Amino acid sequence: MSDKLYISYNQIHQLIDDAVHKYKLDTDFQPDLIIAIGGGGFIPARILRSFLKARSGQNIPIQAIGLSLYEELPNAGKDGVPEIPGVQVTKTQWLNFGGADSLISLLGRRILIVDEVDDSRKTLVYAVAELLKDIAEQEKRRGMEAGASDTEIGIFVVYNKDKEKAEELPESIMKRYYSAATTPDRWLAFPWDCTTNIAEHTELAKKSFASEI
Ligand SMILES: O=P(O)(O)OC[C@H]1O[C@H](OP(=O)(O)OP(=O)(O)O)[C@H](O)[C@@H]1O
Numbered sequence: 001m002s003d004k005l006y007i008s009y010n011q012i013h014q015l016i017d018d019a020v021h022k023y024k025l026d027t028d029f030q031p032d033l034i035i036a037i038g039g040g041g042f043i044p045a046r047i048l049r050s051f052l053k054a055r056s057g058q059n060i061p062i063q064a065i066g067l068s069l070y071e072e073l074p075n076a077g078k079d080g081v082p083e084i085p086g087v088q089v090t091k092t093q094w095l096n097f098g099g100a101d102s103l104i105s106l107l108g109r110r111i112l113i114v115d116e117v118d119d120s121r122k123t124l125v126y127a128v129a130e131l132l133k134d135i136a137e138q139e140k141r142r143g144m145e146a147g148a149s150d151t152e153i154g155i156f157v158v159y160n161k162d163k164e165k166a167e168e169l170p171e172s173i174m175k176r177y178y179s180a181a182t183t184p185d186r187w188l189a190f191p192w193d194c195t196t197n198i199a200e201h202t203e204l205a206k207k208s209f210a211s212e213i
């Protein structure tokens with residue numbers, strides 16, 4: 001048995017469709033801003049936007065942030081070779097706001113952070129902490145009390161690994177934590193990492209999920 005679980009584009013698409021229905025994301029949390037954690041969160045965020053639009057009619061903007069924890073091994077990238085976790089999350093790209101060229105205000109928004117996998121949880125904890133700092137700074141600049149803007153944060157992940165997490169999210173955030181699927185603590189080989197044969201990868205994904213989940 002392979003130690004990796006192969007994942008296909010169709011599985012991701014279907015899981016996101018099912019999750020939007022299951023969690024009633026369009027009527028319950030009603031996000032009005034998606035923040036995608038790149039690179040793995042980009043494709044799921046875009047798919048999620050389609051399903052939210054189909055149900056609510058709203059085309060929700062997607063902002064991208066770049067966070068990186070995992071370091072590629074020399075032969076990583078060869079069809080889902082596992083990567084090793086780094087010690088700390090690195091910010092490679094962040095939101096553009098606050099200055100004269102400000103693009104977005106976070107205040108009063110219902111922000112949904114999107115990623116493809118919640119593994120150790122370090123990346124999500126980092127993203128939430130940084131976002132909360134930004135919200136607090138924007139509130140301060142507008143002369144508001146901390147928390148007065150009623151900005152809300154939720155999290156959507158396609159896969160949550162069933163394991164003890166290295167770090168925990170605040171309880172207030174966990175109330176709006178949505179995972180489309182739970183997986184065992186195994187390395188997930190995503191289709192966008194496949195550089196050999198995507199048809200073969202897709203077949204392996206069908207077998208992985210038939211036998212493992
Ligand atoms: O729960 P954690 O242990 O923090 O791991 C999850 C993170 O790991 C991956 O990112 P990675 O650092 O590999 O960057 P990438 O998305 O650009 O591949 C993935 O996209 C998540 O963001």
Ligand SMILES: Nc1nc2[nH]cnc2c(=O)[nH]1
Binds near residue numbers: 119186193
């Ligand atoms: N591709 C991939 N990236 C990850 N980052 C953290 N966990 C994983 C995983 O299982 N697969």
